[in-house]
Amino acid sequence: MAQSQSSEAKTGYMLVAPPLLYAVLLLAAPLATVLIYSVLTGENGAVSLPMTTENFTTVWTGRVYQAIMARSLYVSMLVTLTTVLLAYPIAYFVSFHVRPERKALWLFLITIPFWTSYIIRVALWRTILGYNGIIDSTLIGLGVTSEPLNILSYGVVSIIITLAHAYAPFAVLPIFVSLEKVDRALLEAGQDLGESRWTTFLRVTLPLSMPGVIAAVLIVFIPTVGDYVTPELIGGGKVPMIANMIEIEMLKKRDQAMGSAIAVTAMSIVAIVSILFVLLNKRFIGGTK
Amino acid sequence: MTFSEDKPVMIEFRDVHKYYGDYHALRGIDGTIKAGEFFSLLGPSGCGKTTLLRTIAGFEGISSGVIMIDDRNMAGVPANVRPTNMVFQSYAIFPHMSVAENVGFGLRRDPRTKAEKAAAVEEMLAMVGLTGYGDRAAHELSGGQRQRVALARALILKPKVLLLDEPLSALDKKMREHMQVELIKLQRQVGITFILVTHDQEEALVMSDRIAVMFEGGIAQLADPETLYRRPNSKQVAEFIGTMNFVPATILSEVGGKVEIEAKGLGKVTLDETQSPPPRGEEPVVGLRPETLTLLFPGQTTSERKVDGLIDEVIYFGDMTYYDVYLGGTDVEVRLSMRNVPGRPILDVGTRVEVAWSPEALVLFR
Known part of the structure; x- marks a missing residue:
């Protein structure tokens, strides 16, 4: 018995070994490297001793770093807000107003944006939002405006539009799942007890779907803070975010220690915000069961 | 009520x-x-x-x-x-x-x-x-x-x-x-x-x-x-509520609210109009509840009408016993229930018995 158990355990280790090795080499090792680099002295593309906290002091007190960090948070929060606000009605519609046998089809349709690579979608948004792009020529053609709006040049706005579109499916799904779990009898109970459809939504449906909303917030917020491609291609490099800053430090200034310190700082901020949301989620989950 | x-x-x-x-x-x-x-x-x-x-x-x-x-x-x-x-x-x-x-x-x-x-x-x-x-x-x-x-x-x-x-x-x-x-x-x-x-x-x-x-x-x-x-007003209601025996019947005459019928195994009975809900064009049957039928144990007599029976099945429930009984030498089988009071034996399958019944307990469905 013990023999077979240990051999079973061996088989288990054998089976997890490849992904474990992969995780150690490609996730844990680089992460450890970044952590170590962040407390070393960087110069000319190399890092060396002695250990120092100076990188962090520079990152946390430098005006430019603070501004870019704040902008990253601000932009990703706006993206998250926009995405979740757009995703909620979609999820609600599919959950409450689509016939059960059609729901799978609707969810499938929501994944259509994923059929095209993100880079191509970014390029398409440039065409749509850009100077004399599709929006401009439509509005001019309709006589709404005579000058091109060139929304692309607004930087933050076009970043939000692009990212919200990209992350919408990720937000729709968790909200949809949490809405599906809401017992429909509870909505009738709400109305039976004197609430209108709208107030029943506010008092019953919305609080019960909060776990899904919080999951959506995390899923959108975490990757958008560190987004690199969109500010580069849509913002035209005029509105750099944390990832672009790291690139500048690492590759242009060749200061890997500073780049690492920014990366670690960004990770910490994201971690803190995420933990806050997870705690918030626990409060909602605590009441459900 | x-x-x-x-x-x-x-x-x-x-x-x-x-x-x-x-x-x-x-x-x-x-x-x-x-x-x-x-x-x-x-x-x-x-x-x-x-x-x-x-x-x-x-x-x-x-x-x-x-x-x-x-x-x-x-x-x-x-x-x-x-x-x-x-x-x-x-x-x-x-x-x-x-x-x-x-x-x-x-x-x-x-x-x-x-x-x-x-x-x-x-x-x-x-x-x-x-x-x-x-x-x-x-x-x-x-x-x-x-x-x-x-x-x-x-x-x-x-x-x-x-x-x-x-x-x-x-x-x-x-x-x-x-x-x-x-x-x-x-x-x-x-x-x-x-x-x-x-x-x-x-x-x-x-x-x-x-x-x-x-x-x-x-x-x-x-x-x-x-x-x-x-007094269920239809066979369907009678079947849904409790247990009801149904005995085939033929209608002999109908005068002034009284209906005279011949119920298989029970004989001729005259029913009051309250016992005869409005006709629905179905084959006439009379319904009677198990507790309105009583097994007569040896030596017992009754003021009610009675009919010979043959016990076909005995179902023991603790407080009650259900007997399935063939009535009057026919193939009409009814279920009746008897309380298991002390001193009252449980009868065996195949026992010949007398069954007392009361015309007032019948309901005619037709």
């Missing part, structure tokens, strides 16, 4: 129809429910009883007809302003709220102060036997407790009508019987009209002042429990 006769009308149905697409769910419901009555909608699943309850609550619209509650036409009146509250089959306790928050859910627009509302919630919890449970989370409650919360939450709004959608079906047998009695007591205490939907005929008989038996979207019979049990 004249409880309901002198009460004012609380709910009135006038030719209520409900279609779901081509499906005719309610087929011309007529009838009244009296104020303060414990009324049951009884029927097999799919008979429309829950649909009818939901049309009273306002969760379902009706395709035609009129539903009046307390002299007000309910057409176009949404569920949230109807003078009805519901105890849902699943109880529909809000999982993100405490017991007290659940009970006080409907008090949001109530002009009373916070403290007064809290006192009202406490009072309601005491009434359903949940004093001190206010701070518990909904998921910490047992099935019976959830049901009490659902009751308190509905009753705190002092509705004119309380609707109960199979409220006991999720409970085990002991708890169910206990809650049946509690519900009856509660109903007497608050004096509110209760409308109960159930598929359990025993539950309906135990709890109700009056019962509407429903089949296929229509009310087959609306009567008090005793009438329903003793």
Whole structure:
């Protein structure tokens, strides 16, 4: 018995070994490297001793770093807000107003944006939002405006539009799942007890779907803070975010220690915000069961 | 059972129809429910009883007809302003709220102060036997407790009508019987009209002042429990409520409300018009309940009529024994029940016996 158990355990280790090795080499090792680099002295593309906290002091007190960090948070929060606000009605519609046998089809349709690579979608948004792009020529053609709006040049706005579109499916799904779990009898109970459809939504449906909303917030917020491609291609490099800053430090200034310190700082901020949301989620989950 | 006769009308149905697409769910419901009555909608699943309850609550619209509650036409009146509250089959306790928050859910627009509302919630919890449970989370409650919360939450709004959608079906047998009695007591205490939907005929008989038996979207019979049990108006109702033996019969004559029949194995009987519900064009049969038939043990005599029998099957139930008996040397088999009182033997299969019966217990279906 013990023999077979240990051999079973061996088989288990054998089976997890490849992904474990992969995780150690490609996730844990680089992460450890970044952590170590962040407390070393960087110069000319190399890092060396002695250990120092100076990188962090520079990152946390430098005006430019603070501004870019704040902008990253601000932009990703706006993206998250926009995405979740757009995703909620979609999820609600599919959950409450689509016939059960059609729901799978609707969810499938929501994944259509994923059929095209993100880079191509970014390029398409440039065409749509850009100077004399599709929006401009439509509005001019309709006589709404005579000058091109060139929304692309607004930087933050076009970043939000692009990212919200990209992350919408990720937000729709968790909200949809949490809405599906809401017992429909509870909505009738709400109305039976004197609430209108709208107030029943506010008092019953919305609080019960909060776990899904919080999951959506995390899923959108975490990757958008560190987004690199969109500010580069849509913002035209005029509105750099944390990832672009790291690139500048690492590759242009060749200061890997500073780049690492920014990366670690960004990770910490994201971690803190995420933990806050997870705690918030626990409060909602605590009441459900 | 004249409880309901002198009460004012609380709910009135006038030719209520409900279609779901081509499906005719309610087929011309007529009838009244009296104020303060414990009324049951009884029927097999799919008979429309829950649909009818939901049309009273306002969760379902009706395709035609009129539903009046307390002299007000309910057409176009949404569920949230109807003078009805519901105890849902699943109880529909809000999982993100405490017991007290659940009970006080409907008090949001109530002009009373916070403290007064809290006192009202406490009072309601005491009434359903949940004093001190206010701070518990909904998921910490047992099935019976959830049901009490659902009751308190509905009753705190002092509705004119309380609707109960199979409220006991999720409970085990002991708890169910206990809650049946509690519900009856509660109903007497608050004096509110209760409308109960159930598929359990025993539950309906135990709890109700009056019962509407429903089949296929229509009310087959609306009567008090005793009438329903003793004088069902159709074979279908008779079969649904309790056990009923059916004996083939031929109609000999019909004069001035009296019907003379020849029942196979029982012989000639003259029946009163109350024993002969309106004809439906079916093969005539007489129905008789197992407890109206009595086995005569050796030496016993009876003032009732009697017939020879042969025991075909014996089913022992502890307090009762059921005997399946062939009547009068025919192939007509009836089931009869005997209490197992001390000194009374359980008879064997194959024993020849005499069966006493009373003509007043018969009902003729034709």
